[in-house]
Amino acid sequence: MVVIGGGAAGFAAVEMLRRKGFDGSVTMLSADADAPYDRPNCSKDYLAGDAQPEWMPMRDASWYADHDIDLRLGTDAAALDPVAKSVTLGNGESLDYDALLIATGAEPIRPPIAGFDRPDAYVLRSLRDADAIIAAAGQAKCVAVVGASFIGLETAAALRTRGLEVHVAAPEAIPLARVMGDDIGRWVRGLHGQAGVVFHLGHGVTGWSDGRLALDDGTAIDADFLVLGMGVRPRVALAEAAGLAVDRGIMVDAQLRASAPGIYAAGDVARFPDPHNGQPIRIEHWVHAGRQGQHVARAILGDAAPFTDPPYFWSVHPGAEIRYIGHAEAFDPPHVGGSLAHHDAEVAFASGGRLLALATVGRDRRSLKIGVELTV
Numbered sequence: 001m002v003v004i005g006g007g008a009a010g011f012a013a014v015e016m017l018r019r020k021g022f023d024g025s026v027t028m029l030s031a032d033a034d035a036p037y038d039r040p041n042c043s044k045d046y047l048a049g050d051a052q053p054e055w056m057p058m059r060d061a062s063w064y065a066d067h068d069i070d071l072r073l074g075t076d077a078a079a080l081d082p083v084a085k086s087v088t089l090g091n092g093e094s095l096d097y098d099a100l101l102i103a104t105g106a107e108p109i110r111p112p113i114a115g116f117d118r119p120d121a122y123v124l125r126s127l128r129d130a131d132a133i134i135a136a137a138g139q140a141k142c143v144a145v146v147g148a149s150f151i152g153l154e155t156a157a158a159l160r161t162r163g164l165e166v167h168v169a170a171p172e173a174i175p176l177a178r179v180m181g182d183d184i185g186r187w188v189r190g191l192h193g194q195a196g197v198v199f200h201l202g203h204g205v206t207g208w209s210d211g212r213l214a215l216d217d218g219t220a221i222d223a224d225f226l227v228l229g230m231g232v233r234p235r236v237a238l239a240e241a242a243g244l245a246v247d248r249g250i251m252v253d254a255q256l257r258a259s260a261p262g263i264y265a266a267g268d269v270a271r272f273p274d275p276h277n278g279q280p281i282r283i284e285h286w287v288h289a290g291r292q293g294q295h296v297a298r299a300i301l302g303d304a305a306p307f308t309d310p311p312y313f314w315s316v317h318p319g320a321e322i323r324y325i326g327h328a329e330a331f332d333p334p335h336v337g338g339s340l341a342h343h344d345a346e347v348a349f350a351s352g353g354r355l356l357a358l359a360t361v362g363r364d365r366r367s368l369k370i371g372v373e374l375t376v
């Protein structure tokens, strides 16, 4: 078994293979410098300085040797031959496989905007990225964050905790509204506002130079450095070059099998059929990626069940956590039950009378119950 990727999906797959007693060889290739770690924490307690570094690894370094997993860090899979069933590494070495999991995740987008390729314009995907931002924050008084979605907002909150003046610029009028609707968006904006984040919403950004972020209305934000939270794109280059079916993600079937024998894809990189309607979807959530990795392990060991778990994610904001179960790309005006102000609420996303997803605050039991109901 060869796994390309040392993130949520790759780690969960190798862990499940060994848990289920698989005794064949397992090689895990990761371009990351660090062994699998808690990536979501990179924008939360770890970035805020409230987490110990030892919280971050998924397992101790010895775990991989103890479970006979050949973990190769800082190692790029450079090419894949689905006919010969081999992977070529960046150093030219070649590895044969019987089964291959591609779990290469996604990479942050740096749009071609003047100055966004400068070293003082940071992105946040890896632990090393978080360390670089922490180092920059140590020398700084003020940061500008571009993007008011999950990574941008969590980064803003973490850097406020470190005492920086934080400005968030984004084109949307209400943060998170596209994913979670206006009510949650306004409430989340209020939470960050109370924590001292200054918003510049409804503005595109046009450039970054000499400590100045230019907005499209001619105004500018002065800052010591910049963090870009402008979304991610799936890392499909390897699969594409190998001739696998790729369409804004590696196309897989309900068993997470890609278009060549013995190859699976899971996590942020995979586009799989939504069990509710068969439409291909791609999900960027930690728990979901882990569950898909586990599913691939079971599939390799002979379980032919389709993947049907509803997507789940959580998101942390000052003084509150949101849990979201299900998947709703388009929805009717959401229905709010309870009180967001009192941190006891649920927001239902439905289309044509059918519940697609539920966001909850302070109602974990309800989130779990709906998760069961949304499982096909």
Ligand SMILES: Cc1cc2nc3c(=O)[nH]c(=O)nc-3n(C[C@H](O)[C@H](O)[C@H](O)COP(=O)(O)OP(=O)(O)OC[C@H]3O[C@@H](n4cnc5c(N)ncnc54)[C@H](O)[C@@H]3O)c2cc1C
Pocket: 004, 005, 006, 007, 008, 009, 010, 029, 030, 031, 032, 039, 040, 041, 042, 043, 075, 076, 077, 078, 103, 104, 105, 106, 124, 125, 126, 151, 235, 238, 266, 267, 268, 269, 283, 284, 285, 286, 287, 289, 290, 312, 313, 314, 315, 316
């Ligand atoms: C800062 C941050 C905060 C987040 N917070 C949340 C949250 O609160 N809740 C939530 O649900 N989700 C969150 N996410 C999203 C979540 O982390 C991802 O959905 C999840 O990590 C996806 O897992 P994955 O295994 O598909 O990819 P990743 O975890 O990105 O792992 C991909 C791996 O593939 C490796 N790789 C890529 N290309 C190659 C190659 N050619 N050769 C070898 N290795 C390669 C990478 O080095 C990496 O190890 C967050 C993400 C980030 C960055």
